[in-house]
Amino acid sequence: MVNPKFEEMQKRLSHIGNLNNYIEQLADKVPGNLISEKQRRKLIDAITDDEDLNALLEGLKNPRPPRFVLVGRTGVGKSSLINAMSGKYLAEVSDVEIGTKKARRFTYESDGQVYFEVIDTRGIGESETFDTKAEDELAGVIREFRPDALLFLQKATERAHIDKDVLVTKQLMEKTGGDLPLVAILTHIDELNPSRIKEPDRYPEEKLKLIGEKTGQLERIFSKYGLDATAILPVSSYIEWDREPGGPGDGGQENPEMAFDGRKGIEELLDFLEESLDVRAAIHLGLTVRLNRVATRIAERFIRIFSALSATVALSPIIASDIAVLLTLQSMLMMIIAYLSGRELEFKTARDLLVSLGGIGATGFTLRMVAQQGSKFANLVFPGAGSALSATIASGGTYAIGKAAVAYYLRGVPENELQQVVKDARKEFEEEQESQARIHADK
Template identity: 35%
Template sequence: MTNRDYDRRNTINRIEKIYRNLEKILDSLPKAFPSAMKDQIKDLILGDDELKKIIEDLEGYRPPKFFLIGRTGVGKSSLVNAINGRYLAPVNDVYAQTRGVDIYDYKQEDQILLQILDTRGLSESLALDDNISAEEMIKKELRAFLPDLCLFMLNASHRDDIGRDVRFIKNLCEDYKKNSGVELPVICIINKVDELAPSRFKDPSQYPLSKTKNINEVVSYYGDIIKKEDLKLESIIAVSSLMDWKLDDEFIDADRINDLAIEDLERLELAFDGRYKIDELIDALEDAIVDYKAVMGLRIACRMDKIMGDLADKLTQIFSAFSATIALTPIPVADLYPLFALQVVLVTLIAGLSARDISLKSSKEFIMSIGGVGIAANIFRFSAQQLSKFLNIFSITAGSAVSASVAAFGTKAIGEAAKNYYIEGIDIKKVKKELRNKIKKEKTKKN
């Protein structure tokens, strides 16, 4: 999974700015581009309900609130880092990082990404003072905090008897429903599967069948206990939140991290990614959260790449469909300027999503550098034109349909290439090779 270190607020502001300035961007097209086509594409983009909803969702979101509960050493702070894909919270292999009941705001710059109500370890549920028990304190904090989810964390490497823990959480959930009128969804997260035998395999891509079998057995073991105690779960997922860190190319031991200055903590980079099924966990979190504003907050915190990728896909879909509409004129092979100009605008918009403030000229150079102009030259000349002559013997519209499909394909291929390069960060050589393969396959289909 990837989640590059974006400044969330600036990224959202940039996306909103691009959307607001679409008319201005389209108006900057040369005069040779038909004005009627400019108006049509404006109406298509600005009138697209799905695109409009994505923009509106970015404007109205809130940080999700999670109630995190589990025994000492289950890796609660490490899990928060794994979900976010960056270092946000103190992590220590030996000492418990939380005492009592605490609320943490996990931030990037000044923006809150997640809010966590963290409890002491379940094995440490002792009286906080002479008047109130840990259980009563947690119930009180839950009512005030109003979490979106309860994340019940377990340790995969310890086959604990968790019957008492499950009953404790069930009691908390019943009290919460009684006082708030709504159910508190619970997801069980079995962390630290990387420590299961054979423990020397830390890279999930290299997990042997024996390790996968042990993971499944742990899930069954804990699942049976939870089922016996009749605690309702949204899902139960086994994960590894293993992430090693480096600073200026120097590996940082876990016991040294808490000694780093704040500015150094912010510069920590990922040295090894041993995360397992974290994407599946985030999917489960999204499905279980009831408030859509909190779902969007989670996506912004953990899946900014996906949000931008979805926007790029939507723009590509709109521009591809419009390319087909243009081609239905039909377009002569010698008159492909409107199509190329449309593709230049598409690349400019996608690049803008990724903080690349490029000009129409730069977008044109990008298309030419990856061989995008060759799509028209190759497919139209050797496929659409020849097939049109043949098909027009039987039907005027048949030839137009061929041109439309090729025009839509070319625009879609260029949009996907721009997404791969500008948003996903794929090397330009790989982008060019993939585009060339797509053109080759399309020529085979058409000829």
């Protein structure tokens, strides 16, 4: 049975995904005395032409299961990792004929919902010789599969074969074009000494030190062979499942519950994948695996996009033309985030909230807008001089507004605490801007 919360969130995301279909109606709700028809047209064009926004909207309308290629020796824990990522005992459904004995294609499913699509390479690295013909065939299958990432799995307790496995993986990456994200996953860290301790929050210092050493060892071997991993992440997929006799299959119940959860590093892996995958796959991953967090993750994407759009709007050299346009843009952002929480806002309500919520209250909001417009006057003397500052203020303000909306609508933070949320968000934004400036300066 499909989770009703899943269905409701999927419905909401699909609705937001059609934003471009009703963006004009949304803009038409803006009072005529707030922005001119010319400004309204330019705002619509800026929103509908944004590539990042269009990619996100496409992902919301058409999410799909993530596609992974799993590389690792027998017993490295491939299915255990997939189950640990989903938090469910998934059915491993095969066999799609893919024309090579070097791999099998699976879907991992539960209650009729596909969580992952996987190609599991078989025996790669385990044979004594490198069969060029077979590996070429495998590379062709992988290219046709169009995976989101290649997951290289290596047991933390493994001492031999690591060099060969890394070398074979490098050859496979080269044969598939070399542009696949490669995520190295150090599995079975729970088996490092003392192996009797499985509770992640009880790992002693000696075990944590061993995990660090094993991770460093894998990093050095990757570097030795000139193989770039997008990330190297140590994990434990250790779960004890509560099985009842008399069920289907191997004697266990169809959907066993966790009797013991010894997972470690899985949240970090999921965070990394959600940031790195194709947006359609990332949204599906959030919907199926972390439903309670998917709204916040998607809201964060909208905040980034609308902050960038605010900077674009603010770069207009026309003095005082963008206050109302920014207010409109920020109101739209708040309407989207409210809808992600299951609430619908009218434009007027969103606008009123912008000038009333805690730290985005009327005084602070007005002062920031005055400061922003003041910077525009520099353009009269030094053309273009005020625009960069104005764009930064507009973008930072939108970022803070978005963060406050997430706190208020999705996390239930009370109004009297929003001022601190805004202060923290603006500080976070400024630090990020300074970090980016240093990176550009170093280049």
